[in-house]
Amino acid sequence: MDGRIEKGDIVLINKSGKYHQQVGEVSEIDYNIFFVKIVIVNLGNQEANFEEKDLQLQTKKPNLQEVIASVDKILEQVVQITSLPTREKVELPNRLKYLKLDIPKLDKQLIEKNFDSIDKIFAATREADSSASFWQEIDPNLEKISWWMRTSL
Template identity: 80%
Template sequence: MKDKIEKGDIVVINKSGKYDNQVGEVSGVDYNIFFVKIVIVKLGNQEETFEEKDLQLKTKKPSLEEVVASIDKILVQVEQVTNLPIKEKIELPNRLKYLKLDIPKLDKQLIKKNFNVIDEIFAATRKADSSASFWQEIDPNLEKISWWIRTSL
């Protein structure tokens, strides 16, 4: 059975022509008057519409469980970040824990606020030490959380 394509998924276009084999992110799903699923795909700076049959699912957007697991993985890595100032060393784990509690509630404002603070702390920390090994674990998990927030709220 073919996976259902939903908003936030990454798809490959399998329709010969201008967009053949391009990869994009689904920004919306609708149905036409004949109940055919129409998928709006963001390709760079533009959006195009395709029938679902013209698309192949490449990557599903992260589930709620995957996002919570990513937060847990980042929490483990935060312990290895040595160059955090005292204030951020306390605030970062707390913000991650709050984010973990807010995500199941789908509280858009709280989730975005906490994630933005977390992202700012990591950005400042990265300037001080961008070569540390913990970034290999933090970056993909941070991206997964960001992707879920962008496509779920």
């Protein structure tokens, strides 16, 4: 794992004090007048600034290849969803394929539009069949795509 802390990474705060041992997501990177890297960490309902040396990297944000692999994993699961209406049986795999093609282009509007449509179809499907085993594969992959979108676009 690359040790450089970047926007979107999950970090643990090592600095003693108010935020010691808390985990947060990096929302911004800045530098002070002495060119020391300052990392702004989102800690739920507040943000705090830390020097990079006061943080320990927990999880790197997903990269492009991981996000595309997540779309593929979701596509594999879609065939197992028997409760999909006929229209969604066609639309969902198509939207996922378009999303996979759009991700490398980094077109925020296109990616968000497709992801929102996919999310709505899954939300309706979850109401019909929330206990199915395919959700164990779909949910973490949707979260990974959402995390990447939030931190990369």
